Amino acid sequence: xxxxxxxxxxxxxxxxxxxxxANDNVTLRLRRxxxxxxxxxxxxxxxxxxxxxxxxxxxxxxxxxxxGKEVQIRxxxxxxxxxxxxxxxxxxxxxxxxxxxNIILGVEPTDKAxxxxxxxxxxxxxxxxxxxxxxxxxxxxxxxxxxxxQQRTEILKMLxxxxxxxxxxxxxxxxxxxxxxxxxxxxxxxxxxxxxxxxISHKLNEIMSVADRCSILRKGKYIGTVDIAKTDKAELSRxxxxxxxxxxxxxxxxxxxxxxxxxxxxxxxxxxxxNNAVKNVSFRVxxxxxxxxxxxxxxxxxxxxxxxSGLEPLVSGSLKLCGQDxxxxxxxxxxxxxxxxxxxxxxxxxxxxxxxxxxxxxxQRYFEPEFTKMGFLRRKNIRAYAxxxxxxxxxRSGQGPATVARSMSGGNQQxxxxxxxxxxxxxxxxxxxxxxGLDVGAIEYIHSQIVAQRDAGxxxxxxSLELDEVMNVSDRILVMYEGEIVGEFxxxxxxxxxxxxxxxxxxxxxxxx
Amino acid sequence: MKxxxxxxxxxxxxxxxxxxxLASLLCILGGLLIGYIVLLIIEPSAAWxxxxxxxxxxxRYPASLxxxxxxxxxxxxxxxxxxxxxxxxxxxxxxxxxGAAGQYVIGACATLYCxxxxxxxxxxxxxxxxxxxxxxxxVSGVLKTLCNVNVVISGIMLNWISLYFTNNLxxxxxxxxxxxxxxxxxxxxxxxxxxxTLGIDRLFGEKSAxxxxxxALVIAVLVWVVLxxxxxxxxxxxxxxxxxxxxYAGMKENRNIVLTMVIAGALxxxxxxxxxxxxxxxWETSISSVPDMGFNGIAVAFLGxxxxxxxxxxxxxxxxxxxxxxxxxxxxxxSQISSLISSLIIFLCAFVxxxxxxxxxxxRRNDEKKAAAQANGSGKGGEGK
Numbered sequence: 001x002x003x004x005x006x007x008x009x010x011x012x013x014x015x016x017x018x019x020x021x022a023n024d025n026v027t028l029r030l031r032r033x034x035x036x037x038x039x040x041x042x043x044x045x046x047x048x049x050x051x052x053x054x055x056x057x058x059x060x061x062x063x064x065x066x067x068g069k070e071v072q073i074r075x076x077x078x079x080x081x082x083x084x085x086x087x088x089x090x091x092x093x094x095x096x097x098x099x100x101x102n103i104i105l106g107v108e109p110t111d112k113a114x115x116x117x118x119x120x121x122x123x124x125x126x127x128x129x130x131x132x133x134x135x136x137x138x139x140x141x142x143x144x145x146x147x148x149x150q151q152r153t154e155i156l157k158m159l160x161x162x163x164x165x166x167x168x169x170x171x172x173x174x175x176x177x178x179x180x181x182x183x184x185x186x187x188x189x190x191x192x193x194x195x196x197x198x199x200i201s202h203k204l205n206e207i208m209s210v211a212d213r214c215s216i217l218r219k220g221k222y223i224g225t226v227d228i229a230k231t232d233k234a235e236l237s238r239x240x241x242x243x244x245x246x247x248x249x250x251x252x253x254x255x256x257x258x259x260x261x262x263x264x265x266x267x268x269x270x271x272x273x274x275n276n277a278v279k280n281v282s283f284r285v286x287x288x289x290x291x292x293x294x295x296x297x298x299x300x301x302x303x304x305x306x307x308x309s310g311l312e313p314l315v316s317g318s319l320k321l322c323g324q325d326x327x328x329x330x331x332x333x334x335x336x337x338x339x340x341x342x343x344x345x346x347x348x349x350x351x352x353x354x355x356x357x358x359x360x361x362x363x364q365r366y367f368e369p370e371f372t373k374m375g376f377l378r379r380k381n382i383r384a385y386a387x388x389x390x391x392x393x394x395x396r397s398g399q400g401p402a403t404v405a406r407s408m409s410g411g412n413q414q415x416x417x418x419x420x421x422x423x424x425x426x427x428x429x430x431x432x433x434x435x436x437g438l439d440v441g442a443i444e445y446i447h448s449q450i451v452a453q454r455d456a457g458x459x460x461x462x463x464s465l466e467l468d469e470v471m472n473v474s475d476r477i478l479v480m481y482e483g484e485i486v487g488e489f490x491x492x493x494x495x496x497x498x499x500x501x502x503x504x505x506x507x508x509x510x511x512x513x
Numbered sequence: 514m515k516x517x518x519x520x521x522x523x524x525x526x527x528x529x530x531x532x533x534x535l536a537s538l539l540c541i542l543g544g545l546l547i548g549y550i551v552l553l554i555i556e557p558s559a560a561w562x563x564x565x566x567x568x569x570x571x572x573r574y575p576a577s578l579x580x581x582x583x584x585x586x587x588x589x590x591x592x593x594x595x596x597x598x599x600x601x602x603x604x605x606x607x608x609x610x611x612g613a614a615g616q617y618v619i620g621a622c623a624t625l626y627c628x629x630x631x632x633x634x635x636x637x638x639x640x641x642x643x644x645x646x647x648x649x650x651x652v653s654g655v656l657k658t659l660c661n662v663n664v665v666i667s668g669i670m671l672n673w674i675s676l677y678f679t680n681n682l683x684x685x686x687x688x689x690x691x692x693x694x695x696x697x698x699x700x701x702x703x704x705x706x707x708x709x710t711l712g713i714d715r716l717f718g719e720k721s722a723x724x725x726x727x728x729a730l731v732i733a734v735l736v737w738v739v740l741x742x743x744x745x746x747x748x749x750x751x752x753x754x755x756x757x758x759x760x761y762a763g764m765k766e767n768r769n770i771v772l773t774m775v776i777a778g779a780l781x782x783x784x785x786x787x788x789x790x791x792x793x794x795x796w797e798t799s800i801s802s803v804p805d806m807g808f809n810g811i812a813v814a815f816l817g818x819x820x821x822x823x824x825x826x827x828x829x830x831x832x833x834x835x836x837x838x839x840x841x842x843x844x845x846x847x848s849q850i851s852s853l854i855s856s857l858i859i860f861l862c863a864f865v866x867x868x869x870x871x872x873x874x875x876x877r878r879n880d881e882k883k884a885a886a887q888a889n890g891s892g893k894g895g896e897g898k
Contacts (some may be wrong), residue, residue, distance in 0.1 A: 311761065332763030341761070348759040353753045359747070363762045372744040 002334050004031040005068065007196040008053070008084070008165055013062035015048055022048040023059070026222040028215050030165065035187055035197045037207040037228075039240050040217035040274075041439035042409050046200050049217070050167060050352045054079045054086065085158030086167040091150050093142045098152050100125060100138035103160050121160075128159045132189050143467045148179035155186065166190065167198045172206055177296070177467070177500075184210045202240070202439045204233045205468075216240055251451045254475040257287035259320075260338075260428050260459035262310070266317035268300075268307040276315060277303035279483040280282055285428065290450065290460040292474030292491075294467065296503050300483035301463045302344055308461070310334050310350075322427055335364060338427030342434050343419055344463070350417045351405045358386035358401035361420050393419035411442040418449060429453050432463040467496050481505045526876060533818030536868035536880060537827065540816065544858030545677015556845040566840030567854055570833045573840055584719025586836045588793050588830070591729040592617065594828035596782025596810025598736050599646075601819050603664070603777040605740055606770065607753035608879065612653050612668025613781040614807025615675040616646035620782025621789050622679035625696055625796055627689045628706035628789075635706050647775045649675060654774030658767040664774065672803045678830045682800045694799035699792045708790045722795035729787060730825065732780070737821040749773055809835075809859060816862040827862075834858060 007195060008030045015023040024047045030036045032129035040046045051057045053064065055073035063070050066082050069150050085314040093102050100118065104124055109117045125138055126499065134152045142150060151171060158166050168187070172180045187210055191197055196222040201207055207214055208228060215241040216223040223239050238244055253292035262284045270277035277300045285291045293301055310331040318327040321337050329337070343349035351360050362371050362382050371382050395415045407415060421429065431450060450473060454460050464470050470477055471491050477500040479487040484506035489499065501507045525531050545564065552560035566573050570584035596613045603610035608614075625647035627638040649671055656662040683689060683724050690697050699706050710723035739747040752759040752769045760768050784806070789796065813831050817823030835855045 125595075329762065331760065334764050343761060348755075348757050350758065352758045353752045355751065363751070363758070366747055367744060375743050375745060377742060377744055377747055421614045 004033060006338075007029060007032045007067065009068075009286065010049065010053060010398040011063050011065065013049065013052055013059045013064075013137040015052055015057055018101055023052065023217075023218050024222075025061075026217065026220075029225075030196050030198055031213075032196050033191055033194050034212040035191050035199055035210050035212035036406065037199045037201060038217070039202060039204075039214050039236060039496060040317045041202065041240060042411050043219075043239075043442060044217040045220040046217060047169075048220075049088070050169065050198075050200065053084065053167075069315070080161070080163075083162065083163070083164040084167070085161060085163030086169060087151065087154040087158070087171055089170045091154055093150060093153060095143040096141065098139050098141055099136050099145070099149075099156075099243060102136075102142055102153055103157050105157075105238050107161060116195070122262055125156060125160060131341070132159065132193065133186060134159075134342070140296040146179075147181065148175055151175070151183065152186070155190075165196050165198070167200070169200045170202075171199075172201065172203060177465075178504075192343045204236055204440070207236065208233060218242055219266040237440050240439075249447045249451060249472045252455070254289045254454065256475075257457065259284045260287050261285040263308065264320075265320050266304075266307055266319065267315040268303040268312055269310075269315050270300075270303060275483075277483050278307060280317070281483075281485055282317075283478055283485060283488075285459040285461050287427070287459050288457050288473040290454050290456055290462055290473055291468050291476045291478060292462045293478050293480055294470045294499060294503060295480035297465050300330075300479045303482055303483075305341070305344065305430055305461075305463060309339065309430060335424075340364075340421035340424050340426035341428070342421050342431040342438075344432035345416055346410075346413055351413060353404075353406040355405055356401065357390070357397055357403045357405055357408070357416060358382050360405050360416060361386045361389055362400075364424055366419060372486060389416075389419040389423055392423075393449075395419060412416045414442070414446070416440060418446060420455060422449060426458060428459045428461065430461045430463075433465060434462070435464075435466070435469060442503075443469075467499060470499070471496060479503055481508070514771045526872075530818070530823075531821075532869050532872050533820070533823060533865065535872060536865045537818065537862070538818050538821075539868045541830070541862040541865050543864075544854075544861035547861070548854035548857045551857070552846070552850070553843075555850075557843040559842040563841035563846065563853045564854075565613055567834055567837040570837030570840070580716075580718040582719075584714075584717030584722040584834070586832050587717070587720050587726055587792065588622035588719070588791050589788070589827045589836065590832040592784035592788035593809055593813055593832050594729050594733060594805055594824060595787065596781050596807050597817065597824040598733060598810075598821055599777040599780035599807075600810045601700075601785070601814040601817075601821065601824060602736060602740070602780060603773055604814065604819060605753050606749045606773040607756065608657070608770070608773065608777075610650075610653075610666050610668060610774070610777045610781075611808070611811070612649065612671050613777065613810050614803045614805070615668065616649045616778040616781035617785045617807045617810075618672070618679050618803060618839035619649050619675040619702060620646040620785035621796055622675070622682055623782070624786040624789050625683055626688070628699060629697055629702045630685070633706065634702045635708050635790055638706050638790055639708075639783065642789075643779040643783040643784030646785070648780035650774040650776070650778020650783075651692050651771060653778075656772035657774070658770050663700075676800075676803050679796070680798045680800070683796050689798055694797050695795040696798065698795060699790070706790060708787070721791040723791060725787040725791055732783070733821045733825050734782070740821070748809075781810070784810075812859040812862045815865055816859075818865065831855070831859065831862075848868075 006029045010026065010028045013023050013026045014021065016438040022109055025046065026049055028038070028049065037379070038046055048057065052059050053073065053077045055078050064073060065071065072080060072087060073082070094105065100122055105122045109120050111117055122138055128134070129136055134156055136149055136152050137353065142153065170501055171183060175183060184206065187197055187199065199207070199211055211228050213227055214236065215225040216236070218240060264282045266278060266281045267276050293304065303312060307314050310329065314327060318325065320326065321334065321339060324337055326334050326337060347353060352363065362385065365371060366377065371378055383401055389395070390400060393415055396412050397408050418434065434446050438446070450460055450462065464475060474491050477489040477491055477494070477499065478485050479499060481503060482505065487502040549560060549564045552563055571579050571586055574582050581880045596617055599616065600610050618640035624638045625644035627633045627641045652671060653664045653667045656667045657664050660879040664749065688696055708723045713722045713726060714720045740750065748764045749769055751762065752764060752766050756766050801868055809831060813824055816831065817827035821859065838852060838855050841850050
């Protein structure tokens, strides 16, 4: 392997933006037929480097070589001609077209009169999907198929164009554990067939399991390239973050107190199908414990939280918060009664993106006398409060409290939400996938905050799709499958494998109250 | 020394308000230029004279009459400004109030009915106009929250409904003049309904100028204060920017949407009252299209950068050129040409956002170039940062 020639070399690339150096003398060499991981925290310069490779930015310094020859990549068309293809994190598919139409879009085979020759295209697509094990239905409409199949469509798009260099930009962020497994297998297949793969990620487990080598960026600088066979997670994360990272969350055994949240026979309707999304669910969360709801995405976890937080009405059942009935209470009253909610989708629910950071920080409290007097906002108090939270929770942004939330990085947006919800001093903290899309450093911080809340005697309900998180953070695990709770576990006495069986619906136990 | 001058300029150019102002000026210049080209194509000899007449408006009259015509322009600016406020208020809450035109019509209807048929004093007529507009706005708001009907659809429907209702009601005996399609002049029908002038009429030498002018300015400032300084405005803007987040934060979004449409409707209705109670014009019951006051309000709001204070300037400007349009040389151009020119400028106003983006892009590109040049100049060797 060591003698395999390089397919793409990016040598000493430097790209500056006003005020920052996004890539500072970065070198990345991709061998033919290898899977090369590109690792770095949010804002480390991964996207900029890929944009340079795609011709979206011109570097101030450095050269790009393809097969040893220097090339100029002025725009994405040049990149395409060189056989470079990319699966973006957010897919670029026409929703109302079929899989086949999406694949041939832009390179449609036609006869002399200009009519489409789809049969030929279909043959090629089926051949490719067979060869690489990419299961797709070429006639299915994209909006009807699963995220996993959409991603396979994107991969087929690259293969159909005979791309040799395939870039995967955080491809696993949107997939279920099973789909991730399958994707990693596909990537290995592709590499075995001679394709060169660049795998952008900050999930160390995945890098360890598929990549041959890994290049690490930190704050725009090139840190180094390592052979995966000769390294481990600890070294990779040290190179990425610049210090040692704790993978195990340190916490004392929990000392549960009184019941804070009591859910009895809760049923919540689904927005997407006729069946109820949550079916007759009962459980309780006590003060001083972290209860984690585990399960594969789409098994009713979102609706469970919508029901508890008041975003959706209950079909039946009842809710009690600190002994007070809140079954039909409006959202504001639940919030005042001591419920905090870190929502699943920070852009949809968590933030008003066009508001400033300070206005977002008071989103749950703007009406309190401290921030409103006779109907007028007390700007000075809002500013002071925001400054305190920004300082205390280390929320980083360009212009402090006056920064528009939209312009902040995902990790800092999430920190702002967490600061807001925790500082409300709730009795119950609901956190839904609080670490989704965040890098190792931020995840570590958020986990420590959640544990600190528990230790302060708060009840925490955590919903997570990441089994590592479920095992590390929780004191008690509830597994949800098709809207029901099918198992209750002590994380110390169970294994990921056992949880997986319950999550997939292969086993279930009767969970009483 | 030079550096500090630069930074003042930078701070100015990076200011959002300054960018809006620049973009608006660019739009105006573009509109005038295209209008001039149209005039040139039709008849080159009279083009310059006509386009300058549009720009000059009242200034083309002898000095003794300038005040009077300026006064008329200002009086007509008032309803335009109120319609613009109506549009921008709803826009901040995420709704496009194209129904401002109908709210304006129904406001005029209620005002004139109270004034001519019921002989009520001006203050009552004023409130009736606002109430009627508010009611129509409420219909749109309730339809939106209960049945998820887009306010644009309900707004357009209600525009026509209000127009024909108004024409019908105001055509009755005792409201319409026996001899023509217009309503009876207020000065004859019910002088108590005329707005007080507070001496402003003498200032301009135009008897229709009065309390409406300061009142409109106060309302514009009030709208700004409500939107930007109050808890209510904070909730409304949050609802407009992200209804899901507003709901998540426990705000009553449905109530806020209805309330917003009520306020927007009241503003447009009040605009009609403040115009028709000056006695400058009367309602023409034979018109078969919705008056463009409400629609022009949309252009004014955007030209004014969706700011209540910016709208004061843009409303005056739009009215200035609309009035000035009457000054084109009618020997060569048909009378509609004045509307064409003002329409062109209003049309170009829709591009304020586009020009603003262009300005921002220019600043950014300059910065990038400078950063690159600096880096190259300072030597490639030691980049310690």
